[in-house]
Amino acid sequence: MSHFEYIAVAFSLVFALILSRLLESLPSVFRSSRRYWVHALWTVHMIFSVFGLWWALWEFRDTTWTPVLFLGVMTFPVILYMRTIFLLQDHSEGAKSWEVLFFENRRAFFSTSALAPIAALIFDLSVIESEGSAQAWRLSGYLLLLSLCLPGLVSSDRRLHGALVVISFVLGLGWLGSGVSS
Numbered sequence: 001m002s003h004f005e006y007i008a009v010a011f012s013l014v015f016a017l018i019l020s021r022l023l024e025s026l027p028s029v030f031r032s033s034r035r036y037w038v039h040a041l042w043t044v045h046m047i048f049s050v051f052g053l054w055w056a057l058w059e060f061r062d063t064t065w066t067p068v069l070f071l072g073v074m075t076f077p078v079i080l081y082m083r084t085i086f087l088l089q090d091h092s093e094g095a096k097s098w099e100v101l102f103f104e105n106r107r108a109f110f111s112t113s114a115l116a117p118i119a120a121l122i123f124d125l126s127v128i129e130s131e132g133s134a135q136a137w138r139l140s141g142y143l144l145l146l147s148l149c150l151p152g153l154v155s156s157d158r159r160l161h162g163a164l165v166v167i168s169f170v171l172g173l174g175w176l177g178s179g180v181s182s
Contacts, residue, residue: 022046042165
């Protein structure tokens with residue numbers, strides 16, 4: 001078994017846990033009596049994020065693996081798992097709507113979400129061997145993602161959160177459509 005195959009198994013186990021939690025929550029997320037469209041779109045966005053990051057791991061198939069690289073790569077599924085926990089913190093059949101739960105948990109969700117572009121920036125600068133315009137585009141993308149987390153963290157304005165999830169969803173689809181490569 002190669003290093004990549006060994007690491008892909010660890011990566012896949014964490015992503016399988018995330019995907020299981022997200023998919024198991026879908027009936028409750030989309031139940032009309034509890035549904036909040038912002039929360040539902042974040043949930044779908046997270047499912048696409050799992051697939052995108054899982055696919056992105058392939059870029060490292062020919063890499064010489066080190067413990068630092070392994071920890072750096074594993075940071076992303078851990079952050080995604082934490083985001084999933086905060087997004088779906090209480091998906092029981094209780095009386096609260098997803099809207100109420102989303103706003104109760106939004107600070108934890110957006111704080112954890114802000115970790116992803118920070119980790120990506122550190123990872124990119126320390127591990128990925130590229131320079132020039134490609135790296136500049138990635139770095140500006142990380143800053144854009146970070147800038148989307150901050151308003152979600154401090155504001156409880158429903159329209160703002162609607163805009164944030166739509167922008168994040170469109171950016172995520174663009175990232176997936178671009179081939180999710182470095």
